[in-house]
Amino acid sequence: MRQSGTITFPIIVVFAAICYIYYSTVFVFIDGWFGLMTSPGLLNAVTFTLTAIVCLVTYWIAIVRDPGGVPSTFMPDIEDSETPIHEIKRKGGDLRYCQKCSRYKPPRAHHCRVCKRCVLRMDHHCIWINNCVGHANYKIFFVFVLYAVTACVHSLILLVGSVINDAEKDDQNDDGSPRIYYIISGVLLVPLAMALGILLGWHVYLILQNKTTIEYHEGVRAMWLAEKVGNVYTHPYDLGPYQNLTTLYLIPPRCWGQAFSHGSARPQDILVQAYGFGQPTTAQSPHHPPQDEFLCGLVTGYGEVVCKLLILTWMR
Numbered sequence: 001m002r003q004s005g006t007i008t009f010p011i012i013v014v015f016a017a018i019c020y021i022y023y024s025t026v027f028v029f030i031d032g033w034f035g036l037m038t039s040p041g042l043l044n045a046v047t048f049t050l051t052a053i054v055c056l057v058t059y060w061i062a063i064v065r066d067p068g069g070v071p072s073t074f075m076p077d078i079e080d081s082e083t084p085i086h087e088i089k090r091k092g093g094d095l096r097y098c099q100k101c102s103r104y105k106p107p108r109a110h111h112c113r114v115c116k117r118c119v120l121r122m123d124h125h126c127i128w129i130n131n132c133v134g135h136a137n138y139k140i141f142f143v144f145v146l147y148a149v150t151a152c153v154h155s156l157i158l159l160v161g162s163v164i165n166d167a168e169k170d171d172q173n174d175d176g177s178p179r180i181y182y183i184i185s186g187v188l189l190v191p192l193a194m195a196l197g198i199l200l201g202w203h204v205y206l207i208l209q210n211k212t213t214i215e216y217h218e219g220v221r222a223m224w225l226a227e228k229v230g231n232v233y234t235h236p237y238d239l240g241p242y243q244n245l246t247t248l249y250l251i252p253p254r255c256w257g258q259a260f261s262h263g264s265a266r267p268q269d270i271l272v273q274a275y276g277f278g279q280p281t282t283a284q285s286p287h288h289p290p291q292d293e294f295l296c297g298l299v300t301g302y303g304e305v306v307c308k309l310l311i312l313t314w315m316r
């Protein structure tokens with residue numbers, strides 16, 4: 001069964017890397033370049049600390065939050081004319097059914113072999129969070145990647161600045177510089193920033209098309225098959241870039257569980273609302289959990305503050 005929340009070796013590696021990068025950035029690069037008691041030093045230290053805290057919190061939520069299992073009460077409504085096409089298997093036209101879970105699969109749900117269950121709007125199983133990235137934790141996973149890239153770029157800028165500053169100082173006085181920190185941090189940060197940057201770009205591309213990683217691969221095959229018989233394949237959940245973006249940010253991550261447990265909506269309504277058919281009206285739902293909107297607003301607002309502080313620092 002699901003094991004999200006279990007601390008594994010890759011998670012310890014990520015936490016250790018965050019701690020090392022935080023220490024070297026604040027106490028070696030910032031302190032060595034500006035001094036921690038100067039205003040640019042303090043400004044950089046505070047912004048970097050806040051970014052690191054957001055990274056740690058969002059990383060932890062992505063680990064422990066249930067990505068979304070299929071409710072035991074789920075039954076596809078075959079008489080509903082709006083039934084999404086992914087409800088039907090491509091071969092044979094039968095309803096999608098998971099043999100391992102012995103239950104019907106909702107649209108966009110897939111069985112994860114690691115978690116040993118079906119996951120709603122499954123994107124992929126991530127070993128770095130020991131959890132599936134699915135409907136309920138996709139947004140927080142994306143926010144984590146966004147801030148991890150911000151932190152890596154900020155740290156790299158401070159690393160380069162600190163190295164240049166040290167080289168100038170060394171010309172006058174060779175009192176030994178923390179070269180080992182520069183080397184280890186460089187070896188860690190450059191590939192990390194590149195990998196996370198590519199991951200971020202990939203998910204921005206997917207979000208703008210309202211696709212998951214699994215659907216991208218399925219789409220490539222579907223497109224090839226459609227072309228063979230002279231048809232054009234279009235992704236059925238694509239509502240246009242703006243609508244796709246707002247759909248992601250307006251869907252309350254727990255609307256599935258809440259709607260089912262309260263018995264307030266038919267599964268089909270939830271499918272239509274949660275997975276991109278029609279307007280993302282769940283934003284006005286009475287079951288909308290305010291904490292997610294709050295966190296999202298907090299994180300977005302913090303992004304603006306970080307940008308402004310960085311601009312101020314560089315214009316000093």
Ligand SMILES: [Zn+2]
Binds near residue numbers: 098102116117
């Ligand atoms: Zn399954």
Ligand SMILES: [Zn+2]
Binds near residue numbers: 116124131
């Ligand atoms: Zn999984």
